Amino acid sequence: MSTDHRPAHPGSPAPGEPPRLWYPRPAAEWLQALPVGNGRLGAMVFGGTDGERLQLNEDTLWAGGPHDYDNPRSLASLPEVRRLVFEERWDEAQSLVDSDLMGVPVKQLQYQTVGDLRLSFPGDGETTGYRRELDLATAVASVEYARGGVRHRREVFASAPDQVIVVRLTADAPGAVSFTARLDSPLRSASSSPAPHTVALDGSGDDAQGIAGVLRFRCLVRAVAEGGAVRSVGGELHVQEATAVTLLVSAATNHRDWRGVEEDPGAAAARAAAPVEAAAARPYAELRARHVRDHAALFDRVRLELPVTPAAALPTDERVARFARGEDPHLVALYFAYGRYLLIACSRPGTQPANLQGLWNDLTDPPWGGKYTININTEMNYWPAAPANLLECWEPLFGLLDDLAVAGARTARAMYGARGWVAHHNTDLWRGTAPVDGAFWGMWPTGGAWLALSVWEHHRFTGDEAKLRERYPVLAGAARFFLDCLVEDPETGELVTCPSISPENAHHPGPGGSLCAGPAMDNQILGDLFEATAASAELLCVDEELVKEVRAARERLAPMRIGELGQLQEWREDWDAIAPERGHRHVSHLYGLHPGGRITRRGTPELFEAARTTLELRGDAGTGWSLGWKINFWARLEDGARSHKLLADQLTPERTAPNLFDLHPPFQIDGNFGATAGICEWLVQSHTGEIHLLPALPPALPEGSVRGLLARGGFEVGLIWRGGALAGAELLSRAGRRARVRTAGEVAVSCDGRPVESVRPEDGVVEFETAAGRVYLLSPA
Structure with a gap:
């Protein structure tokens, strides 16, 4: 089957060419810089001509240290909180939740930047022929320009096989590469010159929320020059009159796991040094080839081709600014490819999962701590993993689940007196599972259950019974917790979560207006969890009694209800019409439409229309990630025109940065991944037990x-x-x-x-x- 299209305009990228982001000038700010990453190490490449800046990240560099957030007063106060919620005394319930059920401290810990590698180039004069680009097919960022009659080129990539960031500097004249390199950081740190061709930066993560910072890090940069001279003095690396230079950048911490750090004080230094030593023994061409092969093995599996128009020849930021005109269908293909590129770059087997910013963060306290927000954002990060053919990139999430099942068992016992495990709406490097941030946001016990459903979803895509058997205890543990913790509604007899919330939304004004029992999203997730647990146990021939228990509990969950406005109710009571925010960014009660699959056109037509009414009432406005979810909602409603319109709303300078990072604002990577998954939903859907081809093809993309x-x-x-x-x-x-x-x-x-x-x-x-x-x-x- 041929997938070729002919170029629509001379000068535009031809079909089959690698997808690229490109710009005619250096990045003036972080959201213009270009990201590279190998899952563990990341860099933002600015591409300057007087100097280069690489802002660096290592995925285990966080503030604080291991910590048990569980509030010792929780278990004793839980019955009273439940009574107050059932009596609709929400403000009193919130006061008690905030004092006795919230984690201690009430905030979790934040992801932090390593710092910056800065290169300073001598000379001045006019720069011509400048081009900065990121080749998504090779995962190589490059800068090229001429100055003083010499053409300079830099390439930067983050190698997964060699676990280093590689910077290659060349010129078309011998002896024309000279620069000074140094490392700096906003964290407590000091630079040094440990070897003649190497500079180092040693530092530590911050104390935060009264918890001491226990992480130590080392960043190393080694220069391998062809010609010229290299010396390292006082924490600065001086390269003079080389013809070409390869910089090998490594960073590591003393992180062991969520329980603690390595006791050896030299652990971070040894971890940082080992990959540099190994990479220095390989020529640049070999390092590059190994990196490109590794990346291409993932990236080349999927290719979306859309017609090329003259607009496709413009710089990437200009394409975003013009996308709403409808002149550039090919930008959808580039944005889709970029989403896959980002997941490959920030989530690899053995690394930490993609956080709120994926891997890339230039701050010591980023927005929302750069944590794992598991009431939508972390799940959204992994929506493209299966449909976009990046199953390996899903692996870090399963590693997170393994940790949470252990940490969350402690919280289940201490807070609820329950078996199994629980995680609320946020977690961090140290795998906090208690509710945090305050009752309004944090009193949601269903985040772990939603994450656990990834175990069954992986099996649905792959049929991999060995993986299902390995991960089944995570799924079963999540189900056991709710078997113990669901309570009977005193009026209806339904089994409900209590206390809970419908994530981040309020049904009534007042401080306690988010607290409730049995919100629609909880019932939908738990219905899926119980069914997935039963189906998995039956397939694996285990836990017969558990199968009976979860099937019986599932029958007693509150059903989805349609309200007076024709909408799907967010709560068991019909409060949607009086809720303070009719256009709230979260549309949690449509989980059953997406990513769940219980609301379908042919299976549940009345609920399907109620979901459509809900989206109409909520409107199209939203934050970046919210638009990403709505792209998927409308695709599941088989309305490609409305779904594409929401992508167009996202692909504007207000919602998409010059480097195509999604803006909440500020930057959150989940919007990128949500939109990438939504484009998959336009083309193929398979959640109903059949493969539906082109179920929501936008009219704007007829070819x-x-x-x-x-x-x-x-x-x-x-x-x-x-x-x-x-x-x-x-x-x-x-x-x-x-x-x-x-x-x-x-x-x-x-x-x-x-x-x-x-x-x-x-x-x-x-x-x-x-x-x-x-x-x-x-x-x-």
């Missing part, structure tokens, strides 16, 4: 192709569409399961040039058996 998307059931999908209609599809069966495919028109199925026996249970649906490893072609009949 295009994609290859490599994943669908539940173990399928890899490629598509071509023309005139807004499917022109052909390929399904690679990875698991050998029966395929059920829905299309707008009838299709014929073939494999290896021969027709495949199929059945057609309804118009536009075809079912057929598949064999693992075989490719099936679907052609319009």
Whole structure:
């Protein structure tokens, strides 16, 4: 199946060319700089001509240290809080929650920057022919310009195989590369010259919230020069008259795990030195080739092609400023590729998960601490992992779940007297699981349950029974907690969470106006959790009694309800019309539409229309991540025009930075990942037990192709569409399961040039058996 399109305009990027961000000037501020990362190490590259700045991050550099946030008064006060909530004495309940149930301290700890590598170049004069770019296919950022008759080039990449950031400086004249390099940091730190070709920065994470900073870090920079001279003096690296220089940048901390740090005082230094020593033994060409191969093995799996217009030749920030005009459909493909690039760059097996800013942060106390906010943001970070064919990049989230299942068991016992484990709306490097930030935001016990559903979702996409067996205890532990902690509503007899909230929204004015029992989102998540636990246990032939318990509890959960306005109710009571914020950024009660799958056009048509009404009432306004979620909502409603309109709302200078980072504002990376997942939903949906091709194709994108998307059931999908209609599809069966495919028109199925026996249970649906490893072609009949 050919996926080629011809270029629409001379000078525009031709189809098949690597997707690139590019700019005709250096970055003047952080949101103009370009990100590179290997999951653990990150850098923002500014691309200056008088000097270069690389702002550096290492994913375990956080403030504070291991800490038990659990409030010792929680368990004794919990029954009284529940009584007050059921009696709708919310302000009194909030006062008690804030004093006795909130974590101690009430704030968790923050992610912190390592600091900056700064290069200073001699000379001055006019600069010409400047170009700064990020090649998404190679994950190499580059800068090129001419000054004084010499053309200079720099390349920067963060290598996962070699665990260093590599900076390569070259010129087209011998002996033309000279600079001074130094490291600095806003944290407590000191620079030194530990070796003739090396500078070092040693420092420590901050104390915060009354908790001592226990993390120590070292950052190293070594110069490997071709020609010229290199010396390190007083924490500065001086390179003179080289023809080419490779800088190897490493950073590490003494972090061991969420329970503590390494006792060896030289742990950080040894960890930082080892990759530099190994990388210095390899020539630059080999370092680059190893990096590109490693990145391409992930990035090249998926390619979205959309028509190229003259607007595609413009610098990236200018493309964003003009996108609303409808002249640049190709920007959608670039933004999609960038979302996949960012997930590869900030989440790799063995690293910390992507946080609120992914990996990149230039502050010692970033917005919301740069933490893991698990009432939407962390989950949203990983929505593209499966459909965009980056399953390996999902692995850090499962590592987080393993930690939370242990830390959260402590909170479950101390706060609720329960089995299993719980995590509320936030966690950090030290895996805090108690409620934090205040009752209005933090009294939500369902964050861990939502994260745990990733275990089942991974199995739905892959069929990997070994992984499911390995991770099943996390899922079962989350279910056991709620079996112990759900309480019976005294009026209805329904099983409900109490106390809880509908994340960050209020049903009544007043300080306690967010507290409630059994909000719709909780009931939806717990319905999915109980069903996923039961299905997993049955598949693995374990926990027969648990299966009975969760199935029985699921039947007693409060059902979804439709309110007087025709909307899906956010709470069990019909409070939506009187809620203080009709247009609130969170639309938590539509979890069942997305990412859940219990609200569907064909399965639950009344709830489906109620979800649409809810979105109409809420409106299209929102923060960056909120728009990202709404892109997915409207895609699930099979309204590609409205979903695309919301992407256009996001792709504006107010919501998207010059470097394409999503703006809340300020920067939060979840909006990038949410939109990337939403584009997948336009093209392939598989949450209802069938593969729906082009379910929400925007009319603004009538021509295009994609290859490599994943669908539940173990399928890899490629598509071509023309005139807004499917022109052909390929399904690679990875698991050998029966395929059920829905299309707008009838299709014929073939494999290896021969027709495949199929059945057609309804118009536009075809079912057929598949064999693992075989490719099936679907052609319009």
